[in-house]
Amino acid sequence: MKLHGFPPSPNNRKVLAVAAQLDLPLEVEWVSLVKGEQRSAAFLELNPNGRTPAFTDGEVTLWESNAILHYLVTRKPNDLWPDNGTDQADVLRWLYWEQSEWRKGFGGLYWENMLKRIFGLGEPDPAAVDTATTEFRRCATVLEKTLSRQPWLAHYGLSLADFAIAAPLDNAARCKLPLAEFPHLADWYHRIAALPAWQSSLPEQPAA
Template identity: 35%
Template sequence: MKLYTADISPNCRRVEAVLHHLDLYDEVDVCRLNLLAGEHMSSDLSASNPNVKVPTIVMGDMNLWEANPTMIYLCDRAGAEGFCPTDPKSRFEILRWMSWEAQHYNRAIAEITWETMVKPLFGMGEPDEAKIESAGHNFHRFAAVLNSHLEGRSYMLGDSVTATDFAVGAYSALASNPLSRVPLDDYANVTAWYQRLEAVPGWAATAPIRLMEAAE
């Protein structure tokens, strides 16, 4: 199994965390690419993913790309029923929250953190305050939904961590970083859940160290 991945990327983090959580990481040939240097445009990656994006996993005659379905495939292949349940009701919940985070919640966080963290970190210009403000409105709308859902729950589906947490929580370290300017202060349940998630061993093993150091 070969994994094309990159530092800092929340999409790569969620897939790498699943591999750690399922004790599969030692079986993976990891190809860590420098996106800014254009290494992702290599012919090897383009042959496996026509989008030339990471994460991408090459597994025999299968090429796995797009983070959320890759996570589900890995879990089902490993028989990780507790971490990614297959009963129809639970699977619907997983797919619903994965769709929600990609289209709404994490999309807003991505727009904020791109302006406040990624651009300055890599010398790509000053943050666009108008874009930050616009994304902030969307963040508040969907963070309220998540905060309400987490009331009385330790994790997204109950008392145990699941693949749903790795998907919805993909930006946990970035959003919690003081430099991000993601307005988490009004969402105590989300903040507490992020802290629980960061303590999960598989998730902790994939923390974006460079960005955490940048906040110190």
């Protein structure tokens, strides 16, 4: 199995962490978005959207990070994907929310405070930062409420949802995410960050 990805991206990070949690060997080939390698003919054969990550396993080629996560949990018995339909729907709800809402919640601050510097696009725009911070707080409030009642996002325990939604918080300080305002969310992330699989799969970050 091989992951073609970009180190700072949460969509790549969550795949690395789940593979490590499942003890699945995963070869990694970094794709430089700064150099435009995601637009190369070779990469577009893997993901016609020109976005990372892309994933290959023999004749299987996948894009969309949450689809890759689901593929990984089908490779061996594990506790990250439940057996019954009700619990599966609970996990899927969070995975869909991660793509539709949480990405908006952290994405603006990721762009303004980290990615613009990586791509050499100048300093953060204060107005954009204010808007993005409001959006982060909106989404973080949803997580805070859930995590005030239970230790993990899904009712049944640690799942793909936790790995997917925790991924951007690796760069909370760098992106100036106001994580400390949400103590249950912060505690939850620290529990995930303490997992050996999470620590062992942390990719080296390029300098901004």
